[in-house]
Amino acid sequence: ELSNFFRATYGPTGEFNAKPFETGRSWAGARPERRAIAYDSKGIASHMGLLRRFIKVGDTDLLVAELGLYGVRPDLEGLGIAHSIRALAPALQELAVPFAFGTVRHAMRNHVERFCRDGISNIVTGVRVRSTLPDVLPNMPSTRTEDVLVLVFPIGRPMSEWPSGSLIERNGCEL
Numbered sequence: 320e321l322s323n324f325f326r327a328t329y330g331p332t333g334e335f336n337a338k339p340f341e342t343g344r345s346w347a348g349a350r351p352e353r354r355a356i357a358y359d360s361k362g363i364a365s366h367m368g369l370l371r372r373f374i375k376v377g378d379t380d381l382l383v384a385e386l387g388l389y390g391v392r393p394d395l396e397g398l399g400i401a402h403s404i405r406a407l408a409p410a411l412q413e414l415a416v417p418f419a420f421g422t423v424r425h426a427m428r429n430h431v432e433r434f435c436r437d438g439i440s441n442i443v444t445g446v447r448v449r450s451t452l453p454d455v456l457p458n459m460p461s462t463r464t465e466d467v468l469v470l471v472f473p474i475g476r477p478m479s480e481w482p483s484g485s486l487i488e489r490n491g492c493e494l
Contacts, residue, residue, distance in 0.1 A: 321345035321356070324363040328390035339453070348453040348492030351388060355407045365391045369407060370494050371414055376446075377484020384411055384474070386421035387494030411474050418481060419472035422448055422493070428468060435470075441478050443469040450489040 322340040325347075330337035339347035351368025358364060368388035373380050386407070411419055423431055428442075435442055449464045464486075471481050 320363060321366065324366065324392070325388070325390060328392065346388060346494075348450070349385075349387075349494045351494060353407075353410050354388075355410075361392070361394075363392065364395055365389075367407060368494055369410065369414075369419070371416060373490055374420065375484075375488035375490065376482040377486065379482035379484070381418070381482060382416055383418050383420040384414055384416045385489075385494045386419050386470075386472070389421070389423075411472075416474050417476040419474055420487075421470045421472075422465070422467040423470065425466075425468060431468060431470060440470045440472045441481075443471050443481070446485055446487055448487045448489060450493045451491050453492045 322343045322345050325340040325345065326337045329340070346368070349370055352370045353368070355367045356363060356365070366388060367386060369384045369386050371382065371384055373382055374385070375381070431440070431442065446469050447464050447466055448469065449462055451462055452459070455461050469487065471478065
């Protein structure tokens, strides 16, 4: 059911985005540690995954809860990310991480800027993100560096303690 949800949700953003879910997997890169899944009478309404990991921001190693695999069924768009984050708030507190971190493509900027007005999250600009590719092929590089929007959610520390740096090393696959 989740893989069908992701194919339907990610397919309109590009055929390649839906491809990882064709085999019935419910993850595209790293497997989430926890998930928030909302259901309604039509089935899965939204999904967000999280994974604790150490990332490197500039020269600083930092424990975060990476948020990813975010999706809202198309008929509910505009209602989802704030509710998903609030649903995950108890899990984020329980994990005792200083920050949650996630990335979105630039086309989502207006959507996340509205979300950031609530003060739950901050957009960090001027940062590129390097990730390991989920499938290593002999004729392709094993990493990818992207110019994406970085979202930071202060959980156990204030935003003023987020380290500075122009590169975030994910130390693994994108969630």
